Amino acid sequence: MKTFVCIKYVPDTSEAEVKLNPDGLSVDDSRFSFDINDADNYAVEESVLIKEAQGGEVTVLSIGPKKSDVMIRMAMAKGCDKATRVEDDRIATHDPLMVARVLAGGIKGQEFDLVMTGCMANDDWHMATGVALAEELGVNHASMVNKLELQDGKVKVHRELEGGLLEVVELDLPAVLTIQTGINEPRYAPIRGIRQAQKKELNVVSLDDLGIDPAEVGTDASQVVLEKLYIPEVESAAEFIEGEPEEKAEKLASILHKGGLL
Amino acid sequence: MLMSSEIQTFTEKYDLLGCIQCGRCTGGCPVTVRANLNVRQFVNDAYDEDKLEELARLAEIWDCTACHTCAVRCPKGLKPLEVLIGLRTMIVESGKVEPTVRDALQSVLLEGNPWEKSRATRLDWMEDLDVKIADPDEPVENLFFVCCTIAYDPRVRAIARNMVELLNKAGVDYAFLPEDESCCGSEVFTLGEEGLFEMQVEDSTEFLNEYQAGRIVTLSPHCFTTYKTHYPDLKSPVIHYTQLLVELLNNGKLTWKGELPKKIVYHDPCYLGKQGNIYDEPRELLKSIPGVELLEFERRRERSLCCEGGGGKMWVESESKKERLSETRIKDARALGADVVAVACPFCVLTLEDSMKGLGLEEEMRVVEIMELLGELMEK
Ligand SMILES: Cc1cc2nc3c(=O)[nH]c(=O)nc-3n(C[C@H](O)[C@H](O)[C@H](O)COP(=O)(O)OP(=O)(O)OC[C@H]3O[C@@H](n4cnc5c(N)ncnc54)[C@H](O)[C@@H]3O)c2cc1C
Ligand code: SF4
Numbered sequence: 024m025k026t027f028v029c030i031k032y033v034p035d036t037s038e039a040e041v042k043l044n045p046d047g048l049s050v051d052d053s054r055f056s057f058d059i060n061d062a063d064n065y066a067v068e069e070s071v072l073i074k075e076a077q078g079g080e081v082t083v084l085s086i087g088p089k090k091s092d093v094m095i096r097m098a099m100a101k102g103c104d105k106a107t108r109v110e111d112d113r114i115a116t117h118d119p120l121m122v123a124r125v126l127a128g129g130i131k132g133q134e135f136d137l138v139m140t141g142c143m144a145n146d147d148w149h150m151a152t153g154v155a156l157a158e159e160l161g162v163n164h165a166s167m168v169n170k171l172e173l174q175d176g177k178v179k180v181h182r183e184l185e186g187g188l189l190e191v192v193e194l195d196l197p198a199v200l201t202i203q204t205g206i207n208e209p210r211y212a213p214i215r216g217i218r219q220a221q222k223k224e225l226n227v228v229s230l231d232d233l234g235i236d237p238a239e240v241g242t243d244a245s246q247v248v249l250e251k252l253y254i255p256e257v258e259s260a261a262e263f264i265e266g267e268p269e270e271k272a273e274k275l276a277s278i279l280h281k282g283g284l285l
Numbered sequence: 286m287l288m289s290s291e292i293q294t295f296t297e298k299y300d301l302l303g304c305i306q307c308g309r310c311t312g313g314c315p316v317t318v319r320a321n322l323n324v325r326q327f328v329n330d331a332y333d334e335d336k337l338e339e340l341a342r343l344a345e346i347w348d349c350t351a352c353h354t355c356a357v358r359c360p361k362g363l364k365p366l367e368v369l370i371g372l373r374t375m376i377v378e379s380g381k382v383e384p385t386v387r388d389a390l391q392s393v394l395l396e397g398n399p400w401e402k403s404r405a406t407r408l409d410w411m412e413d414l415d416v417k418i419a420d421p422d423e424p425v426e427n428l429f430f431v432c433c434t435i436a437y438d439p440r441v442r443a444i445a446r447n448m449v450e451l452l453n454k455a456g457v458d459y460a461f462l463p464e465d466e467s468c469c470g471s472e473v474f475t476l477g478e479e480g481l482f483e484m485q486v487e488d489s490t491e492f493l494n495e496y497q498a499g500r501i502v503t504l505s506p507h508c509f510t511t512y513k514t515h516y517p518d519l520k521s522p523v524i525h526y527t528q529l530l531v532e533l534l535n536n537g538k539l540t541w542k543g544e545l546p547k548k549i550v551y552h553d554p555c556y557l558g559k560q561g562n563i564y565d566e567p568r569e570l571l572k573s574i575p576g577v578e579l580l581e582f583e584r585r586r587e588r589s590l591c592c593e594g595g596g597g598k599m600w601v602e603s604e605s606k607k608e609r610l611s612e613t614r615i616k617d618a619r620a621l622g623a624d625v626v627a628v629a630c631p632f633c634v635l636t637l638e639d640s641m642k643g644l645g646l647e648e649e650m651r652v653v654e655i656m657e658l659l660g661e662l663m664e665k
């Protein structure tokens with residue numbers, strides 16, 4: 024089984040106040056701690072469990088700065104075999120489609136059975152990268168996976184739907200799975216393991232190394248224009264719409280219309 | 286397969302052959318009343334290397350609070366608890382630890398504290414205070430090391446904040462370390478993450494030795510004992526803050542406003558008493574407060590009852606449903622008629638206060654760290 028696992032280095036915004044940089048387009052992250060994205064940690068564990076059960080190779084893939092190497096080494100200490108880190112400031116990282124394109128570039132041309140991503144990133148909450156990555160690679164996908172069983176050439180997965188429903192689907196491999204937290208219990212990466220993982224291969228590459236045209240993954244290629252970030256004002260106004268469903272819908276539509284939202 | 290780099294030397298490392306199976310360790314172990322832990326048995330069985338993996342998988346190795354009663358009582362000078370820590374190391378190195386333990390250890394590696402807080406917010410406790418920050422180029426008599434728990438937990442931050450005010454008032458030559466200050470590793474050691482602890486000792490020794498300190502003053506007995514026992518290459522001697530305050534008291538530099546007509550019982554923290562050998566200074570400080578009547582627990586000093594806050598127990602929940610030792614302690618204090626249970630350790634504050642609230646005694650009683658009390662009585 025050859026697996027790729029995509030992991031992102033994200034800030035923990037729960038402990039310090041979120042403040043914007045003067046450019047209004049980025050968040051001041053100087054007071055946050057950084058760690059592997061929560062769901063990605065479960066994806067790493069799942070990839071290692073699969074490798075332990077049936078052999079194979081796990082490759083870590085990440086787009087991020089040098090300081091995220093510690094996260095990559097931890098994944099390797101847990102059992103991942105090698106890693107590629109893409110470092111290139113020409114990528115429009117605010118657009119999950121562009122990110123997916125770069126990740127696909129890090130995988131294409133190599134043999135793979137499974138690609139695992141987290142189901143969402145704690146910083147931007149797009150919940151879209153994994154699904155877009157499947158599209159870029161031209162393979163099957165299942166999102167929000169909280170249980171999986173590998174069968175011959177196939178994978179049976181349990182997908183979490185909204186409202187607590189579960190869907191069980193079977194996919195032909197290769198496939199992309201976006202992993203939900205809770206699928207397993209991620210292990211600890213002991214420091215001695217991290218030290219040993221220093222010997223494993225970690226390739227730092229640019230877009231050029233991957234043979235990706237920067238124009239295809241940069242801000243000009245992206246359909247998403249990041250105009251402005253702002254901290255939402257805390258407001259307590261809430262209007263309850265009363266009436267029969269049709270009446271409610273009508274009132275709601277009229278409010279949205281008046282507000283210029285429709 | 287569980288691995289320990291020390292399997293070959295387990296017997297030598299913990300001097301297992303020195304054990305005469307007298308049973309004083311188990312006989313004094315406070316957690317035997319609530320958990321299935323028999324430390325003497327581990328000292329006996331760990332001799333068989335083929336059995337180590339099996340022993341490491343027993344849940345009770347995580348019940349030890351590292352109170353050190355067994356080590357204090359062992360007539361052969363063994364440290365029975367370290368056998369349990371060695372077994373924990375085997376589990377930690379396999380990665381299969383409780384998520385809470387995993388997250389605490391990882392946070393120490395990434396952010397220098399076990400509480401999953403950002404290093405950049407380590408000095409937030411100083412807000413609005415006039416604090417002198419240490420500079421490696423400037424010699425300082427008292428260099429303060431603030432425990433991670435005190436720096437980040439709002440419940441016990443007052444220990445550090447009151448200390449600053451007291452030092453400023455008394456005109457003491459002091460400085461606090463800047464935000465590169467990292468966890469002393471007390472709980473990393475007892476949780477068995479040997480590799481990480483070795484790294485901490487190396488890094489922190491280098492960091493602390495950059496400063497020209499007359500002495501290092503610690504606020505928590507866990508940091509105090511850890512520096513004293515496990516950091517052989519520190520340039521400066523290490524003291525606990527109660528030692529400094531008694532000096533100030535004797536020089537007439539501490540004065541209290543008003544009276545405190547309360548009955549106070551002092552609880553000896555395991556890391557300050559049994560391990561740090563400091564029993565009198567906290568009592569002297571409490572007695573210096575006008576109006577205070579100092580009471581004593583029956584189990585005090587070397588025999589003090591552990592609050593179960595050490596040994597990494599902040600991150601490992603006990604399975605036992607039997608009464609917590611901290612509850613027993615609070616009930617004992619109540620029976621003595623104490624108004625206040627005073628301690629000199631942030632962990633003891635958290636565990637004892639929790640039990641006091643659990644027993645519904647909030648109205649009648651208070652659990653305080655000595656610095657909290659002094660802060661209220663200090664002439665500002
Ligand atoms: C806040 C949030 C919570 C979510 N919670 C869940 C959940 O609990 N369970 C769950 O299964 N899914 C959830 N989703 C949606 C999920 O992340 C994927 O977007 C969705 O599951 C895509 O796979 P599909 O096979 O269901 O979609 P398909 O119907 O196969 O559609 C495929 C394509 O349609 C578009 N699309 C589908 N769904 C969405 C959507 N929600 N938003 C924007 N475009 C979309 C995408 O381009 C996607 O690639 C959530 C999404 C958000 C934003
Ligand atoms: S107290 Fe010391 S000598 Fe006695 S049984 Fe325990 S470890 Fe052995």
Ligand code: SF4
Binds near residue numbers: 314315356
């Ligand atoms: S350190 Fe304390 S809790 Fe642990 S075995 Fe020894 S006496 Fe028991």
